[in-house]
Amino acid sequence: MSDKNREGKRTARERMLAERAEDEARGRRRKKLIVGGVALAVIAAAVVTGVVVQDQRSKPETPAAAPAGTIGDKNLIVPVGSDNAPSVLTVYEDPRCPACGIFEREFSPTISQLEDAGKIFTNYHIVSFIDRAVPGKGSKYAANALGCAQDAGHFRDYHDVLYRNQPDETNDAFGDKAVLINLGRQVDGLVTPSFEACVNDLEFSGWVSAVQQDFDKSNFKSTPTVLLNGQPIYPKFNNEEITPANLVKWVDAANQGKQVGTPGTHGQSPAPTSTASEPNNPSPKAG
Template structure:
């Protein structure tokens, strides 16, 4: 009898510990399930809406952290604090605002499918294009591809707006999978830049290799965050959203032309 009475307290303690362990394990499983469900819902919403949503950050913080040195604004930058790239005639009667992340696959789809149709009205003076660029995919996926590519694009802008536009188009035409941080490799960016006639000057190469415009890229990312735009690509004509990208992907060039015609009528 005395032997049984000595074991009971130990058995009760062991059972209590086991119950606590099971309860803690169940709580961890519930937390993981909630997180997984939220992540899945966010991904589904992004795919259905045709945009990458900046969940939990915009990239501005990482960009600032990785951007030592003085702030140098590239020549030909425009807008508030020189954080906008304007393509087209400055006195055009309308403005097309394009919000993009150079690492964003949805932006690449829009640019490769509809980009020429977007550029044509800027070339003929119907509107000017204002590019607002983000780096939030570096936050979401890790790496520095968005920031590094944006700093290289700034070096192209310093050479000329046309050089920026051509380099911008080459980047999207050769964009790696967003989960691969290939744009963080300056050698790859310089290889792509060589496809733009006259771009790879000594000053351009030096700026790309040294990250001269990394602080500017951080400032541009901060401006994107303050714009209130939460996903890319976002396209606005005279401040009103243009449905250039929907649940089935980027609109056709013909459909984009119709949207512009309706909006400026």
């Protein structure tokens, strides 16, 4: 066989091997893309269940009892701070929501300082939709426990304790009433026989359902939803990212020329004579 023929066969064999190797590489890449796509879809679904309200809707339920000091239509709002403060901070959050936990751990000291200075009146809407998508009862049980803490006059401190000790979204630790009661021991004076009975008996379960029903009917679809005087400020306001410093700046700008309020109690402010300060669920522009 001539050198030329041998060279031609070698070239053809090398080309065939190269083509086969390329086909195998394409197959491996295709398999990785398929597996990766499935993984991304699973991750995306997990994230969405953490922050976005599902299409399911809570059944209509009128609360038989609401925690003491709650305000607004049907007493669905937990107020913190002075009701005559010049600005209203409205917060919608779910106890199992990871994004809410991040928000609270970063912003609760600043919010507390603004409340104590009489600059803001915070209105909390404690929703409980995550139980619909992630197995468990932690959202509802924790929301009820927060209602019990409000009824006892210790909402703010207990609220902060829950978010500092928030489990992973898929861990239903808050579905254990004993866990909720034990966390209450971090708040001086909260855990009493009345508080324990309130948590164990789900005394405010109807109220919890009514708060969620109200959220379902609103234009808000995710938590946390944070409004300053009715304007969405999370995660941005006027093209600026929300930070503790920016929150103080925005509140001070909104309060310019206005008299600060008289700081109220931390967990149970007197109900105002009017609920006009509560916004009528405007469509969020951020968050």
